[in-house]
Amino acid sequence: MCGIVGxxxxxxxxxxKLGKMLTDMLVTMSDRGPDSAGIAVYGPASAKGKITVQSETPDADFASLADDLGTIIDADVTLRRKDTHAVLELPADKIAAARQALAELNPALRVMSAGDAIEIYKEVGLPKDVAARFDLSAMAGTHGIGHTRMATESAVTTLGAHPFSTGADQCLVHNGSLSNHNSLRRKLVREGLSFETDNDTEVGAAYLTWKMQTGSSLGEALESSLDDLDGFFTFLVGTKDGFGVVRDPIACKPAVMAETDQYVAFGSEYRALVNLPGIEDARVWEPEPATVYFWSH
Amino acid sequence: MQTFDLAEQGLRALNQTLHAQKDSTNQTAWDIVNAKGSHAIAVGLDAPIEVNVRGSTGYYCGGMNKQATVHIHGSAGPGVGENMMSGTIIIEGDASQYAGATGRGGLLVIKGNASSRCGISMKGIDIVVHGSIGHMSAFMAQSGNLVVLGDAGDALGDSLYEARLFVRGSVKSLGADCVKKEMRAEHLEILADLLERADADAKPEEFTRYGSARKLYNFHIDNASAY
Incomplete structure (x- = not known):
C-alpha cells in the first residue's frame, strides 16, 4: 500500500500553516502506511544552502559537527537539531564541498537532502509519532510532500522510508512497487551510481537522478520513467518551485488532487484532503495515467 | 427521516444500524452526514430504504447492496457499488476506479465521470455514466449494460463476454475481442429505459453499441494472435 500527500x-x-496542514494529511494516511513516515518541506527563500543529515547517535555526532565542518570548508556553518536529524546551514556555494567533507568527517552520517530550500525528515514508526519527533506541524514553507510506508519490497529502516533525494532540492515519494528494480539497479551501478538499500523506490530515485545527470529535465526524466520502469507507481516529486505527479499507465495506485485559489493538494485518498480550507468547493479530480503534471511557483 | 453523524457515531455503528433494517421497517429514509471520504459506508444493505450520504465517500461505498437506494451527494472513491446485487446507487459527482465491479444487478448511476476499470467483470448490473469513463472499462464484463453519455478510454471491453456497451461519444480504443455492433430495436428499447431511469438527457439513437466478437471464449488455434 503506502500513502502519499502533497x-x-x-x-x-x-x-x-504548511507543516500543520501537511501533518494532518500525513497522519490521516496512517492506515495506508503505519511502519514509517517522512516529509520533505520546502522552506521560505534563503540565501543560504541547507544539508539535512541523520544520525543513529545524534548526541555524539551533532555535538561539534558545525564547528568541525566549518573549519574544513572554511565557512560559517550553523546546526539546527531536530531529534535524529540536523539541518546544517552554510553558504550555498559550499554545499558540494560540505558533502565531501561530511563523508570524510563521519561516514556514519546520512545525508537526507541538500539544496537551498529542501529539508527531509524520515524515520521508522507511526506517522503521528514521526511527525511529533520532528515537530513537523510547526514547520513553515511554500510546499511539501509526505509519505506513509507499508513496506513490501525491502526492510523497514530509516533509509528505506521516503522521501528519497534525487538531487539538489529534489525528492521522490512512491506508492506502488517496481518489478524491474534489481536489473535497473545493476545497470545504474554500472553507470556509477551507488545505493544504500535494497529498496525499489531508491532505484526509481536514482534513475531520475541519472537521467537528469545525463541531460534530461525532470519532466523528461519522468516521461522516460514510463518506458523504463516496470511495475506499479504513483510518483510525487518535490522540486524547488513545486511538485510533479506521474502515474504508470495501468494507474491502479490511487491518486486524488484538489485545487482552489489557495493551494493544490495531493492525496492517495480523498480522506487526506477533507480538513483543508475550502475543500467543499475545490476542484477535485484524479490525475490521468501516463501523464506528467507539474505545479510551480 | 433518521440522521446519522458518521464523525460522532462511527462506521461500525452506522452499518450495524442499517443492517438492522428489515423489509418492513418504518425507518425508510436515512441521512448520513460527515462522510468525509470514509470507507465502506452503507455496505451490505438489504432493505428497501433510501440512504443519502452527504459529502464524498472513500472505498467501497454501497458495496454488495440489495434493495436499498444509496444516493451520494459528492464523489465516490474506488469500488463504489462493488458486487451490488439489486437496488440503486446514484452518485452526484465523479466515481473513482472500478465502479460497479463484479456487480450482479441493480442500477448504478454516475452523474459525473468514472475513472478506469468502470464495470470490470460486471455480471448483470446496469451502469449509466453521464460523463466519460477511463481505460480498461468493462474488462471481462459478462452481462448487464454499461451506458456512457461521454467518451470511453483505452481498451474498452477487453476480453468481453455478453455485457452490452453503449457509448455516445468517442472510444479511444477497443480491447481484444470487443467490436462495434449493430443497434437493433431491442437495444434502443433497453437504452431508452435505462436513460429514463438514470435521469439522463440523451436519445438512444445517438449511441453506438459494442459487444463481444466471441472469439476468445474457448481456445482456438486460429485465434492465437488475439489472445
Missing part, C-alpha cells in the same frame, strides 16, 4: 501553496499567507 501540498503546494498558491496563497503564501498559508505558509506558516
Amino acid at each position: 501540498l503546494f501553496l498558491k496563497d503564501q499567507t498559508l505558509a506558516p
Whole structure:
C-alpha cells in the first residue's frame, strides 16, 4: 500500500500553516502506511544552502559537527537539531564541498537532502509519532510532500522510508512497487551510481537522478520513467518551485488532487484532503495515467 | 427521516444500524452526514430504504447492496457499488476506479465521470455514466449494460463476454475481442429505459453499441494472435 500527500501553496499567507496542514494529511494516511513516515518541506527563500543529515547517535555526532565542518570548508556553518536529524546551514556555494567533507568527517552520517530550500525528515514508526519527533506541524514553507510506508519490497529502516533525494532540492515519494528494480539497479551501478538499500523506490530515485545527470529535465526524466520502469507507481516529486505527479499507465495506485485559489493538494485518498480550507468547493479530480503534471511557483 | 453523524457515531455503528433494517421497517429514509471520504459506508444493505450520504465517500461505498437506494451527494472513491446485487446507487459527482465491479444487478448511476476499470467483470448490473469513463472499462464484463453519455478510454471491453456497451461519444480504443455492433430495436428499447431511469438527457439513437466478437471464449488455434 503506502500513502502519499502533497501540498503546494498558491496563497503564501498559508505558509506558516504548511507543516500543520501537511501533518494532518500525513497522519490521516496512517492506515495506508503505519511502519514509517517522512516529509520533505520546502522552506521560505534563503540565501543560504541547507544539508539535512541523520544520525543513529545524534548526541555524539551533532555535538561539534558545525564547528568541525566549518573549519574544513572554511565557512560559517550553523546546526539546527531536530531529534535524529540536523539541518546544517552554510553558504550555498559550499554545499558540494560540505558533502565531501561530511563523508570524510563521519561516514556514519546520512545525508537526507541538500539544496537551498529542501529539508527531509524520515524515520521508522507511526506517522503521528514521526511527525511529533520532528515537530513537523510547526514547520513553515511554500510546499511539501509526505509519505506513509507499508513496506513490501525491502526492510523497514530509516533509509528505506521516503522521501528519497534525487538531487539538489529534489525528492521522490512512491506508492506502488517496481518489478524491474534489481536489473535497473545493476545497470545504474554500472553507470556509477551507488545505493544504500535494497529498496525499489531508491532505484526509481536514482534513475531520475541519472537521467537528469545525463541531460534530461525532470519532466523528461519522468516521461522516460514510463518506458523504463516496470511495475506499479504513483510518483510525487518535490522540486524547488513545486511538485510533479506521474502515474504508470495501468494507474491502479490511487491518486486524488484538489485545487482552489489557495493551494493544490495531493492525496492517495480523498480522506487526506477533507480538513483543508475550502475543500467543499475545490476542484477535485484524479490525475490521468501516463501523464506528467507539474505545479510551480 | 433518521440522521446519522458518521464523525460522532462511527462506521461500525452506522452499518450495524442499517443492517438492522428489515423489509418492513418504518425507518425508510436515512441521512448520513460527515462522510468525509470514509470507507465502506452503507455496505451490505438489504432493505428497501433510501440512504443519502452527504459529502464524498472513500472505498467501497454501497458495496454488495440489495434493495436499498444509496444516493451520494459528492464523489465516490474506488469500488463504489462493488458486487451490488439489486437496488440503486446514484452518485452526484465523479466515481473513482472500478465502479460497479463484479456487480450482479441493480442500477448504478454516475452523474459525473468514472475513472478506469468502470464495470470490470460486471455480471448483470446496469451502469449509466453521464460523463466519460477511463481505460480498461468493462474488462471481462459478462452481462448487464454499461451506458456512457461521454467518451470511453483505452481498451474498452477487453476480453468481453455478453455485457452490452453503449457509448455516445468517442472510444479511444477497443480491447481484444470487443467490436462495434449493430443497434437493433431491442437495444434502443433497453437504452431508452435505462436513460429514463438514470435521469439522463440523451436519445438512444445517438449511441453506438459494442459487444463481444466471441472469439476468445474457448481456445482456438486460429485465434492465437488475439489472445
